Amino acid sequence: MSETNLDKVMIGLEIHAYLDTKSKLFCSCSTSDETAEPNSLCCNICLGHPGSKPVLNEKAVELAVKIGLALNCTINKDFFFSRKTYFYPDMSMNYQITQYEVPVAEKGFVILSSGKKVRIKRAHIEWDPAALVHPNGMGKSQYVLIDYNRSGFPLVEIVTQPDLESPREAREFLNLLENILGYLNVLKPNTTMKSDCNISIHGGNRAEIKNVSGFAAAEKALTYELARQKKEVDSGKIIEQHTRAFNADTGVTTMLRKKETEDDYGYIFDPDLVKVSLEEQYISKIKKELPELPEAKSKRYQVEYKLPEFDAVVLCGNFGLTKLFEEMVKQSADSIISARLLTRELLAVLNHDSLQLGDVKVSAGALVELVDLIKIGKVSDKNAKQSIINYVSGDKTMPVGYLKKNDLLISSDINLEEIVSKVVAENQKAVADYKSGNEKSLNFLAGLVMRQTKGTAAPQKVQEMLRQKLS
């Protein structure tokens, strides 16, 4: 073990995401009806009835190839499916059809905003087991119910190398990954990505935290586990390789099983399925049709829309925002103001309330109206912000409607020049203080002007006018 490894935290993730196909991975049952009665969307194939045979859904392969390419992976032209055998009531055949020796994609990477490269080990396709329903809550039920509607949903599993060095960085990676998958439009809507989080410290053995749902939870689980492992090591204990569970309510990880009792999956090639052989042309066609990815888009925005680098990077870090941005620009909104509004105001509200863009209804048209008013100086930044907050998490009135209703638009009949003169005339002490070098006095005067305009004036404009007046 090298010296440098001793303090190192090593985190590797295995992320499961649902692919957006119309039908299941190996049969034609629908994947799209979330309101269906339990066990109504299944057939002899996804129920694993004796005699039934799987047939591969080609759309899932296409989506997985897309993901592989976007993650800079090598696509394996020939790949197989394997049987991973373990007994569990949610597995209709007591084996999972997955990929083992040769996955669809391997050896890729992504680059975090810090410039750090995170290596992707592999991405493979597999089918999801059924859903277990615990009628009175996990651990409390005397029995479970099984809903096979989900049995056979196509999943992609993306596995990283242990390149992540902190829980925070793991979360950043997950956000980036979600963003890339969002750009590709390959994820089944309204589904959550789940991760198995592997973590080790000081070059020791790793613990695997199974099945953590969501990104905040992944960070939380890793943070807890990091502290726990440090404590163990500090008290002289050696960490053995093992698997843990994470309780999202308590934020605590608990021991599931030790390495010796790990399942031996006894992989074999699935002899019901044949080798998949992809043509070079097929791969290059998908490659050509790949959408513009965050990095390229951010560069383009800086050139095409003259956005500051920071705004462009933040904007492109959220695929939904870029869609909104492009729609706004299409409706001839000012690009720089639009980007600023989206990245500063809208994103701030969403982050504050822990919302995703998809959770709220935001219309490009409503934002364009607001941008237009900001551009001609009719709305102060403060009021623009307030109107967005109200739009997203208040009574949802359109921003401009809100501003009008509350009389927050700068009306053209307000003579700012006159108010400024009046305030200067009436506050000679502050004027004198400013002239003798006290910058704070300017803020005081600006505040008075703002009050007189009911906050509708643009603060920067006011400051600028005051400076001129007093110079």
Add this chain to the structure above:
Amino acid sequence: MKKEETVKFFVEQARNNFSLVEENLHKIIEEVKETQKKELNYFETFDEEFVLKQLEELKEKSKSKDFVKGKLFGVPVSVKDAICVKGLESKAGSKILEGYVPLFDATVIESVKREGAIILGKTTQDEFGFGTFSTNTEKIPLNPFDNSRSCGGSSGGGSGFAAYTKNYHLSIGESTGGSIACPASFCGVNGFTPTYGLVSRYGLIDYANSLDKIGSIARNFEDSALLLEVISGNDVKDSTNLGHKFSVGEEPMKRIGVIKELIDSSDPEVKKIIQDKIVELKKFFVVEEVSLPLNFKYALSVYYIIATCEASTNLAKLCGLRYGVQGSVEGKHFDDYFSEIRSEEFSAESKRRIILGTFARMSGYRDAYYLKAMRVRTKLINEFNSAFKKFDILISPTMPVVSPRFDEIEKLTPLQNYSMDLCTIPVNLAGLPHVNINAGFSRGLPVGLMAIAPHLKEQRLYSFAKVVE
């Protein structure tokens, strides 16, 4: 073989005279009942009502002018228990699948029904196909030539009844390592195992998916070829299907290779009959010896590794949860419940194969066993391919012995038992089409000759059988 004995002849007559269908079916129903009374155990499931209902439906349909009377119009077809028939208990000879009534027909069942066949019932077999003598099941079929002897396995019931019946009848069998050729040989009937992937496996309760082949059993090669023609062909529901169709037809050939190692290791009585047959064959063909040392040495081991690895995963799903036998789950952890059901319901042979297969694919062993066996399999196929550069077809005895008595079978160790498949395993492992043709009798017991053709060259076997039979 007389033309009048063929199913083709029967169908041609029956198309214009439905009473022939009724007469044949009623006679055959009587025969089935007779075999049941004598406890010959050819049928696992036989439901007279189910059969008669099909007769009525066919009668009704054939009244319509637009109805096309197919190639199997009115022909009773018996089906190996492992092949799913909608509405008929299908359990692959196992206890654990008792009560499993498939919601769908296997593709081969759809195919024969489309041609007007009547499903007669499910024939007995070794549990999941695990056996050479059809003794690994509750209802053991008895050889029609000598009831103290085995029908062979695992498609024993179908072959036994094909030999027993005096009426028009076809039987759908399935071969993983010789389960069509072996019982056909012991019962003196024709068994036609096609190229792997020629016939859809959709609806087959799997033994070892990369080896399983559905094929035909009948009294003569004309009949088995006809059935194969009907059941072969493209099926999108089976990913391993080749999308190829066999049509009854001839492909002339003249060079025959006799597999030396298999002749040498057969019993003298079998050897003699096969050698007599070879003398006859020399009148029509160029016959020479060929050696397949790799197959002789490794095929059996490779087969039992791959087949048990695949089988052990196939059987995992059988745990008393969704279909088949169910037990009381009250107060039990699922692991304990699964173990309980599986311990009680699987036979010793199934357990043996599950343990063998699970072992050979465990981490630490899968490289040495499973993966190595997969690589050797390719070499074995190549050895056949080399032989086919010199010969149009290869021949050997189908079984190294005539059908043994049940008391002899009981004394066999598992290894001796597995070794009985010496002749049939190499061809099955290579997925090559092969046919069993009766070559004569020794002590009144049938001796089978096996002919093997390259992949998708079933027509050569048809031509060959035509000369031999």
